[in-house]
Amino acid sequence: MRDPFEESLRDLLNKPSVHDDDACLGRVLKTANRQVGAGDLFALIGHWLQALMIAVNSGSGHVAPVSRRETPNYSFDKAD
Numbered sequence: 231m232r233d234p235f236e237e238s239l240r241d242l243l244n245k246p247s248v249h250d251d252d253a254c255l256g257r258v259l260k261t262a263n264r265q266v267g268a269g270d271l272f273a274l275i276g277h278w279l280q281a282l283m284i285a286v287n288s289g290s291g292h293v294a295p296v297s298r299r300e301t302p303n304y305s306f307d308k309a310d
Contacts, residue, residue: 235265239258239261239262242254242257242258242261243255243258
């Protein structure tokens with residue numbers, strides 16, 4: 231199975247540079263760390279949003295609808 235993330239890191243590692251191999255490896259690891267960190271951050275936000283939606287859904291059944299209209303006071307025991 232092809233992994234585009236792994237291929238991009240491999241291409242970055244095999245890219246000729248004027249520096250030594252340690253600098254090339256450091257650049258690859260820095261890029262990998264940045265991409266993995268961003269993925270973890272988006273996953274965290276997704277889980278937080280999911281938990282928030284579950285909490286709103288669980289609490290919405292306990293909220294009674296409220297009407298601001300005044301109910302007229304009709305007295306049905308009077309004779310017209």
